Amino acid sequence: MEYFLQLFFGGLTRGSIYALIALGYTMVYGIIQLINFAHGEIYMIGAFVALIVAGVCTIYGLSGVSILILAGVIAIIYSCAYGYTLEKVAYRPLRGAPRLSPLISAIGMSIFLQNYVLLAQTPDFLPFPRLIPDFDFMEPVAHIIGSPELVILITTVVTMILLTLLIKKTRVGKAMRATQQDMNMARLVGVNVDRIISLTFIIGSALAAIGGVLVASYIGQVNFYIGFLAGVKAFTAAVLGGIGSIPGAVLGGLVLGWAESFAAGYISSDYEDVFTFGLLVLILILRPAGILGKSHKQKV
Amino acid sequence: MKKMTVLISTFALFLSIAATGFAADTIKLGVAGPHSGDLAPYGIPAMKAAQLVVKKINANGGVLGKQVELLIQDDQCKPEIATNTATKLVTDGADVVLGHICSGATKAALGIYKDAKIPVMSPSATNPPLTQSGDYPNFFRTIASDDMQAKMAVDFAINKLGVKKVAVLHDKGDYGKGFAEFAKKYLDESGKVEVVLYEGITPGAMDYSSIVAKLGRYKAEALIFGGYHPEASKLVSQMQRKRLKTIFISDDGVKDDSFLKVAGDAANGAYVTGPQDLSSIPLNAAATAEFKAEYGAEPGAFYQEGYSAALALLNAIEKAGSTDYDAVTKVLRTEYVETPVGKIKFDSKGDAEGVGFSVYKVENGAFTELK
Numbered sequence: 001m002e003y004f005l006q007l008f009f010g011g012l013t014r015g016s017i018y019a020l021i022a023l024g025y026t027m028v029y030g031i032i033q034l035i036n037f038a039h040g041e042i043y044m045i046g047a048f049v050a051l052i053v054a055g056v057c058t059i060y061g062l063s064g065v066s067i068l069i070l071a072g073v074i075a076i077i078y079s080c081a082y083g084y085t086l087e088k089v090a091y092r093p094l095r096g097a098p099r100l101s102p103l104i105s106a107i108g109m110s111i112f113l114q115n116y117v118l119l120a121q122t123p124d125f126l127p128f129p130r131l132i133p134d135f136d137f138m139e140p141v142a143h144i145i146g147s148p149e150l151v152i153l154i155t156t157v158v159t160m161i162l163l164t165l166l167i168k169k170t171r172v173g174k175a176m177r178a179t180q181q182d183m184n185m186a187r188l189v190g191v192n193v194d195r196i197i198s199l200t201f202i203i204g205s206a207l208a209a210i211g212g213v214l215v216a217s218y219i220g221q222v223n224f225y226i227g228f229l230a231g232v233k234a235f236t237a238a239v240l241g242g243i244g245s246i247p248g249a250v251l252g253g254l255v256l257g258w259a260e261s262f263a264a265g266y267i268s269s270d271y272e273d274v275f276t277f278g279l280l281v282l283i284l285i286l287r288p289a290g291i292l293g294k295s296h297k298q299k300v
Numbered sequence: 301m302k303k304m305t306v307l308i309s310t311f312a313l314f315l316s317i318a319a320t321g322f323a324a325d326t327i328k329l330g331v332a333g334p335h336s337g338d339l340a341p342y343g344i345p346a347m348k349a350a351q352l353v354v355k356k357i358n359a360n361g362g363v364l365g366k367q368v369e370l371l372i373q374d375d376q377c378k379p380e381i382a383t384n385t386a387t388k389l390v391t392d393g394a395d396v397v398l399g400h401i402c403s404g405a406t407k408a409a410l411g412i413y414k415d416a417k418i419p420v421m422s423p424s425a426t427n428p429p430l431t432q433s434g435d436y437p438n439f440f441r442t443i444a445s446d447d448m449q450a451k452m453a454v455d456f457a458i459n460k461l462g463v464k465k466v467a468v469l470h471d472k473g474d475y476g477k478g479f480a481e482f483a484k485k486y487l488d489e490s491g492k493v494e495v496v497l498y499e500g501i502t503p504g505a506m507d508y509s510s511i512v513a514k515l516g517r518y519k520a521e522a523l524i525f526g527g528y529h530p531e532a533s534k535l536v537s538q539m540q541r542k543r544l545k546t547i548f549i550s551d552d553g554v555k556d557d558s559f560l561k562v563a564g565d566a567a568n569g570a571y572v573t574g575p576q577d578l579s580s581i582p583l584n585a586a587a588t589a590e591f592k593a594e595y596g597a598e599p600g601a602f603y604q605e606g607y608s609a610a611l612a613l614l615n616a617i618e619k620a621g622s623t624d625y626d627a628v629t630k631v632l633r634t635e636y637v638e639t640p641v642g643k644i645k646f647d648s649k650g651d652a653e654g655v656g657f658s659v660y661k662v663e664n665g666a667f668t669e670l671k
Contacts, residue, residue, distance in 0.1 A: 003517045006542075010509030017506065123340050125530050127562045143516065143543045219507050220537045221530065221562045223338060229504045264510035270472070270500045272510075 002144060007265040008258070009145040013218070015257020016156035020211035021234030022241070022249040023163070024204030030180045030244040031200050033099065037106040038086055039208060040231020041113035042079050044224065046209030047128070047216040048117060050075040054129050068131035068217065076209045082113075083205025084198055092194070110228070117224040124223070131217040148218045159210060160250060163203070167246065176200060180244075240280055242293020251291055255279070326369040327362070327617060329354060329610065330394030330418075332385045332409065333401035335374040338530070341558060343401045345599050346423045346606025347372060350398050352590050353610040363618050375400055379408035386412040394418060395623040396613045398606065403427035404474040410436045417625040419632065421613055423605030426552065427478045431649040438625070440632055440650040442608040442641055444657055446475070446551070449573045450482035450526075452657045453549050456571065457522050458490055460659075460670075461547060467497035467520035469511065469535075471527030479526030479551045487524075496520050503531055512538045520546050528553040532570075533563035540566040547571070552657075556601055560665050570662045575641070577658060577669045578604060584640040608639035 021043055028036045050071040057067040090109045094102045132148040167173035178186040179196045187193050215230070216222050233256065241252025256276060263275035283291060331350045333343030354368045362368055371392050375382040382405035389397055390412060397413060397420045400406040406425035413420045414436055421440040422430075428445040430436060457463050466487055470480035477500065487493050496518040501511055512535070515523060523539075523546050525532060532554040539546060548570040555574035560567055578584045587607045591599040613628075615637045620627035636645045644652045660667040 003513060006513035006516070007510055010507070010513060013509070014506055118336075123336060123338055125338065125533070125558055125562050127564060142541075146541050148541070215506060219534055220564070220566075221533060223530070225338060225504070230506060233506070261510045265514060268499050269502065269511050269514075272502055272505070 003265070005144050007261045009149055010265075011258035011261030012254065013149045013152050013257070014261060015237075015254035016153060017211045017215050017230070017253075018234050018237040018256050019250040019253025020156060020159065020207045020214075021230060022238040022253045023207050023246065025235050025238040026241070026243055026246060026249040027200050027204050029238070030246075031176070031183075031197055032091070032095075032102075034091060034102050035106065035235070035243075036086075036091075036201075036204070037103070037231070037235075038090070038109035038113055039204065040227035040229075040234065041110050041117075042083055042086070042205045042227070043208040043212040043230055044117065044222070044227030045082055045113065046075040046079040046205075046212030047222045047226065048121060048224075049078040049209075050213040050216060051126060051128055051222055054131060058129065064131055064133045067129075068213075071131065072210065072213045075213050076206045079205040079209035079212075080202045083201040083208075087198055087201040092197075110231075114224055114228065121224065125221050126223070128216040128220050128222050130220060148214075152214045152218060155210065155214060159207065163207070163246070166203075172196075172199065236276070236280055240283055240290055242287075242290025245290070245292045245294070248290055248292035255291070326367050327364065327614070327623060328369050328371055328392070328394045328396075329613065330371045330373065330389040330392070330397035330399070332373045332375050332382070332389060332397060332399030332405075334377040334405075335372070337376040337378075339377040339402065339528070341556065342424060342601050343374075343377070345601055345603035346398065346401060346609070348591065348595065348599070349423075349587070349603050349606035350610045352587075352594060353607060353614070356590075357614055363614050364621065368614060375402075375405045375409070377402035377405050379404045382406070382409040383412060385409060389413075390416040390418065396421070396617065396628065398423070398609050398613060400425060401602065402475065403430065403478065406430060406439075407474060410439055414438050419613065419616075419625065419628050421609040423609045424602040427474050428482070429478075431651050434649060436650070438629065440609075440612075440646050440652070442605045442612065442639070442644070442652050442655065443552075443575060443602075444655050445651060446479045447482040449551055449657050450479050451486055452573045452659060453524055453551070453571075454483055454486040454490065456573075456659045457524065457547075457549055458487075458492055461522060463493065463521040463547065465494050465496045465519055465521050467515055467518060467523045467546070468495055468499075469497070469523060469525050469527075470500050471503045471531050472500040473503065473527065475553060476525075476527035476551070479553075480524070483524045483526065501527075501531065503527070508535055508538055509542075511535075512542050512544065515539070515546050516542065516544055522547040522549055525550045525554070527551070529556045529559040529562070533559055533567070536563045536566040536570060549573075555660060555667060560662065560667075565665070567662045568664070571670075572660050572662070572667065573657050574660055574667070575605070575658070576656055578641055581640060581642060583638055587640045604640040608641045608644070611639050612637050612644070 024039045053071040053074045054067050090105045091102050132151045135147045138147045175191045237252035237256045238249050241248030259276045259279050264272045334340050358367050373385040375385040386409035401424045403425040419438050426446045428447045468480050468484045470476040487495050550572045552574045555572040616628045616631040619631045632646050636643050642654050659670045
């Protein structure tokens with residue numbers, strides 16, 4: 001039972017990070033049908049910015065949690081700026097172009113950002129300070145679920161609730177949903193579609209940055225390449241849950257996290273990826289649009 | 301107009317003849333390894349070693365009265381890039397090659413050098429079949445192979461640490477898996493130890509919580525890990541987070557300052573095997589001093605081995621009197637040469653005689669050699 005719980009919480013932690021990143025993929029896809037391959041890099045940049053801020057804060061003698069919050073906030077602001085610029089520079093000029101062009105542009109931006117960080121920072125692995133302290137009350141269960149996992153889970157849940165409120169209850173959220181349903185119609189009723197698209201990128205980037213900061217302080221290292229691998233997994237999660245569907249991205253992330261964790265735990269970590277991608281194939285055969293995705297008829 | 305074109309092309313032709321004319325007057329030492337990417341810290345020291353050796357030899361009149369020219373190529377430790385690198389070096393006319401660094405990349409490139417009859421010497425590729433299979437008579441190395449390293453680690457775990465239950469993990473790569481396979485073989489052969497877990501982990505995965513949980517489930521007293529430092533630091537940090545007391549034992553791929561830096565205090569108490577500390581050898585100290593004088597920093601991984609390989613290769617050409625393949629390999633196999641890793645020659649399979657391993661313990665954020 002203890003072993004099961006370890007795997008359960010390990011998978012949950014990993015899955016909620018996947019979910020945070022997958023939301024960015026799925027929201028952007030929902031609105032402009034673009035798979036933003038550079039999204040993983042935004043996550044990586046978030047982690048790097050947090051590392052730099054944490055370094056500066058340590059010099060000024062701040063302590064663990066306050067650094068985490070400060071570094072997180074600055075990382076979010078930075079990543080949002082990157083997400084916004086990314087959309088402006090690489091995707092907006094291609095708005096009317098065939099769907100493949102922005103896709104290529106996205107892959108290009110991904111490679112560019114990776115190499116930019118490689119050159120501007122370092123090709124090495126860097127230690128990331130453990131910003132999440134070990135809470136005393138967690139000590140009896142630390143071998144099952146540690147403080148970092150707890151912080152990751154709480155942060156993810158809070159973020160998801162805020163996101164749901166934003167989309168369901170605010171004017172902006174309404175405009176986003178309208179744009180997702182029909183961009184031209186939304187424009188006709190007075191929605192500033194360009195601004196809504198920018199906003200979607202900004203929100204997606206903020207979520208990725210939160211994921212980046214959490215993961216980096218959980219595993220304690222960052223590198224220019226982490227975004228690519230996390231991006232691939234999160235993209236898989238988004239497809240698994242049904243790309244374009246927000247609850248789908250969360251569900252997809254969790255299913256993927258658990259599948260990996262249990263496959264590695266009960267079968268063999270040799271076949272971790274085999275099982276997860278096998279699961280993806282199986283789900284896509286049974287439900288081609290993903291678990292919660294709706295297959296739309298092509299609009300003519 | 302037409303005359304002009306003819307004139308220019310004639311001129312160009314002359315130029316190319318002149319270029320090959322000059323080229324014949326140098327001995328070409330190819331250097332291949334990762335000089336960019338996340339494994340660059342393993343390749344750059346050997347490259348700098350080659351540059352220092354060549355600079356010194358050229359200042360003393362070169363080899364066989366000719367200047368030595370370096371051809372440096374980056375393979376990023378990737379097998380698919382290494383084949384291109386090798387082809388490039390062969391076309392550029394390399395006489396001997398120092399490299400590659402990673403075992404996987406070396407294996408991919410060796411066939412190309414073999415067909416072109418170019419002796420290759422790696423300062424770091426420790427995968428055993430590279431020499432032991434006998435497939436590559438053109439291959440030599442200035443580092444001991446993984447099975448020696450694995451033997452060392454296993455003996456240490458059994459005799460010094462006295463553990464009974466051991467988990468063996470690897471990163472599924474040529475280097476890590478090779479090390480792990482040998483470790484498992486020696487553990488099984490000893491009959492004193494139970495291998496409770498033998499698995500590969502995915503390099504670059506977000507975390508290793510499941511495998512760490514598994515270590516606890518099987519009550520492994522020690523973990524022998526074959527792989528490189530990024531995965532090792534993740535493993536030790538997560539083991540510490542989960543309050544596991546499992547002793548971490550690993551290979552030379554982990555004996556890197558990045559491991560100490562990234563894993564921090566979680567690295568303390570870990571054991572790694574690595575080449576013997578050779579700082580008592582005079583040439584070794586001299587090589588380190590040379591590096592410090594030039595770059596003002598500590599040399600880094602495989603610098604001494606790289607330095608030795610460059611010396612051994614150029615020495616062999618000098619003694620052979622030519623860059624002829626058979627003559628050079630014969631000298632490498634028969635004549636001793638003084639290098640920073642000791643006085644060495646190579647056995648019939650290409651392994652350096654007299655090069656071995658030690659066990660190091662991580663204490664207070666530094667590697668300490670255990671005698």
